[in-house]
Amino acid sequence: MNTKLRRGLRLVRVLLSSQYAYMLEYRAEIALWALSGVLPFIMLGLWSGASGADASNATAELTPLGLDPIALARYFLAVFIVRQFTLVWVIYTFEEDHLQGRLSGYLLQPLAPVWRYVSAHIAEQATRLPFVIALAALFFLLYPAAFWLPSPAALLLAVLAMQLAFALRFLIQFALTTVCFWSERASALERLLFIPYLYLSGLIAPLHLYPEPVRRLALWTPFPYMIAIPAQLLAGEEVDVVASFAVVGCWIAILLPLTLFLWRRGLRKYGAMGA
Amino acid sequence: MAIVDVRGLSKTFRVADKQPGLGGTLRHFVQRRHRLVPAVQDINISIEAGEIVGFLGPNGAGKTTTLKMLTGLIHPSAGSVRVAGHEPFRRQADFLRQITLVMGQKQQLIWDLPPLDSLRVHAAVYGIDTAESKRRITELADMLELDEELTRPVRKLSLGQRMKAELMAALLHQPAVLFLDEPTLGLDVNAQVRVRSFLADYNRRTGATVLLTSHYMGDITALCERVLLIHQGRLFYDGSLEGLTDRLAPCRQVRLELRHALPAQMFESYGSLESQNGNEVRLLIERDQLTRQVGRLLADFDVCDLEVNDPPVEEIIGQLFRQRDAT
Numbered sequence: 001m002n003t004k005l006r007r008g009l010r011l012v013r014v015l016l017s018s019q020y021a022y023m024l025e026y027r028a029e030i031a032l033w034a035l036s037g038v039l040p041f042i043m044l045g046l047w048s049g050a051s052g053a054d055a056s057n058a059t060a061e062l063t064p065l066g067l068d069p070i071a072l073a074r075y076f077l078a079v080f081i082v083r084q085f086t087l088v089w090v091i092y093t094f095e096e097d098h099l100q101g102r103l104s105g106y107l108l109q110p111l112a113p114v115w116r117y118v119s120a121h122i123a124e125q126a127t128r129l130p131f132v133i134a135l136a137a138l139f140f141l142l143y144p145a146a147f148w149l150p151s152p153a154a155l156l157l158a159v160l161a162m163q164l165a166f167a168l169r170f171l172i173q174f175a176l177t178t179v180c181f182w183s184e185r186a187s188a189l190e191r192l193l194f195i196p197y198l199y200l201s202g203l204i205a206p207l208h209l210y211p212e213p214v215r216r217l218a219l220w221t222p223f224p225y226m227i228a229i230p231a232q233l234l235a236g237e238e239v240d241v242v243a244s245f246a247v248v249g250c251w252i253a254i255l256l257p258l259t260l261f262l263w264r265r266g267l268r269k270y271g272a273m274g275a
Numbered sequence: 276m277a278i279v280d281v282r283g284l285s286k287t288f289r290v291a292d293k294q295p296g297l298g299g300t301l302r303h304f305v306q307r308r309h310r311l312v313p314a315v316q317d318i319n320i321s322i323e324a325g326e327i328v329g330f331l332g333p334n335g336a337g338k339t340t341t342l343k344m345l346t347g348l349i350h351p352s353a354g355s356v357r358v359a360g361h362e363p364f365r366r367q368a369d370f371l372r373q374i375t376l377v378m379g380q381k382q383q384l385i386w387d388l389p390p391l392d393s394l395r396v397h398a399a400v401y402g403i404d405t406a407e408s409k410r411r412i413t414e415l416a417d418m419l420e421l422d423e424e425l426t427r428p429v430r431k432l433s434l435g436q437r438m439k440a441e442l443m444a445a446l447l448h449q450p451a452v453l454f455l456d457e458p459t460l461g462l463d464v465n466a467q468v469r470v471r472s473f474l475a476d477y478n479r480r481t482g483a484t485v486l487l488t489s490h491y492m493g494d495i496t497a498l499c500e501r502v503l504l505i506h507q508g509r510l511f512y513d514g515s516l517e518g519l520t521d522r523l524a525p526c527r528q529v530r531l532e533l534r535h536a537l538p539a540q541m542f543e544s545y546g547s548l549e550s551q552n553g554n555e556v557r558l559l560i561e562r563d564q565l566t567r568q569v570g571r572l573l574a575d576f577d578v579c580d581l582e583v584n585d586p587p588v589e590e591i592i593g594q595l596f597r598q599r600d601a602t
Contacts (some may be wrong), residue, residue, distance in 0.1 A: 108375070110372055
């Protein structure tokens with residue numbers, strides 16, 4: 001193994017382990033964050049109530065709305081899991097680092113600051129893992145009929161789709177984050193994006209419940225690939241894998257150079273305030 | 276060749292101009308007004324490798340802005356900068372490996388983890404292998420007298436211990452150029468002395484170049500032979516600290532303790548009388564007259580004790596800045 005590669009791997013290991021140690025200091029807070037991500041279960045309750053479905057009953061048939069109660073329960077559990085591993089909060093941390101002057105310290109080191117934030121997110125996902133497993137176990141206790149184990153192939157595809165979903169969300173948020181170089185409060189923009197994210201990602205309802213034109217339009221935006229598609233893959237539903245991955249690839253191909261461009265322009269504008 | 280070479284460096288900031296009160300707030304909301312504030316104007320600096328240079332000026336004079344341009348954090352509005360053969364604002368990895376910036380009031384260590392964790396990250400970021408980083412950590416810890424503090428969370432350390440740990444992190448990659456912005460800010464006298472002697476020692480051992488800003492004259496007098504004075508963004512003195520004292524304080528203070536009190540007029544021919552308190556007399560004597568007049572004083576009076584002092588440097592520099600303000 002050449003020296004450069006060895007150093008690179010060591011850097012990844014050290015960054016992840018130090019960020020994981022840091023996150024463990026806040027494990028109680030992270031547990032609360034994980035618990036606060038129960039919106040999919042609320043949506044499951046709402047949809048089940050509205051359509052008269054009962055997922056705890058293994059013999060439940062299709063509801064008048066045409067929903068399979070077990071598929072619905074699996075979908076929303078998968079949404080919960082996908083959300084836990086694709087959460088992105090870089091805009092808030094970066095904004096604070098920018099205002100407090102910590103960013104200057106990062107910029108003076110031969111490592112692009114973005115990698116610190118990426119490693120912090122990955123470490124946080126690892127910290128969430130036990131809470132997610134515990135909540136999933138609790139869910140299966142309450143809805144035993146909904147228990148399933150995805151096939152290795154489905155699991156592999158779902159994990160890949162989750163990684164891409166995380167990359168997509170991270171890139172979009174990091175592009176918005178660069179606005180910090182021009183305006184001190186870039187996080188306001190993130191809140192603007194929350195509305196289309198909420199409606200088009202599949203967080204509040206499975207995509208097939210949307211009117212066909214809306215569903216088709218949604219599939220051209222990045223939002224369904226952040227939740228609905230990885231969740232469907234995880235829940236074992238049928239997904240056009242090639243088309244989905246191709247759309248995600250296109251969005252990443254657009255967002256990556258755009259983010260790099262904004263970052264470079266932003267650095268020229270950087271005033272190193274608070275430093 | 277100079278390791279820091281700055282030519283015609285200027286930086287102008289565009290800042291929002293808002294009047295106080297509700298009217299001012301509404302006008303500011305509807306039509307924002309900005310004005311250009313020149314923070315640094317046409318600065319020329321050349322620093323040779325191994326020098327320790329003090330960078331002095333009142334608050335808002337442009338010291339930190341200059342340091343930010345020298346480290347590549349902000350782009351200059353005009354002029355050229357070369358540090359260690361690089362243009363800093365290009366932020367090339369090779370340049371970043373050769374410099375460090377320590378900001379006294381800012382911390383880079385991970386707050387909730389022990390300094391050793393941050394040091395491990397630093398070592399990995401700078402590509403220092405494990406054995407070498409352990410050797411450097413031990414060496415720096417010895418020099419800075421840090422031990423079990425390195426395994427305690429940063430938040431549990433005292434300000435002095437934290438500053439020393441920050442210095443360790445900043446120097447782990449053995450930078451050739453150190454930019455230190457108020458490195459002893461808020462430290463008690465003992466900690467200040469330790470940090471100063473560490474910096475002097477580090478400079479001696481590694482031949483690193485140091486550009487230091489500080490409001491504590493003790494830092495400057497203990498470390499710097501050369502000083503740069505900046506006021507309202509303009510550099511107006513670049514030379515030795517001694518030369519500054521000679522230029523601005525042409526007289527030295529001579530304190531005499533006499534066996535018997537004598538009338539003031541008896542000292543008129545020796546220098547100007549600064550004060551007299553019983554047996555104690557303080558005279559200001561021009562430097563070129565000092566030896567002759569001190570000889571005369573010892574011959575002419577019954578002197579129990581004699582002391583020759585320079586006026587305090589902070590007084591001289593303070594006087595200089597006041598003069599610049601007045602002009």
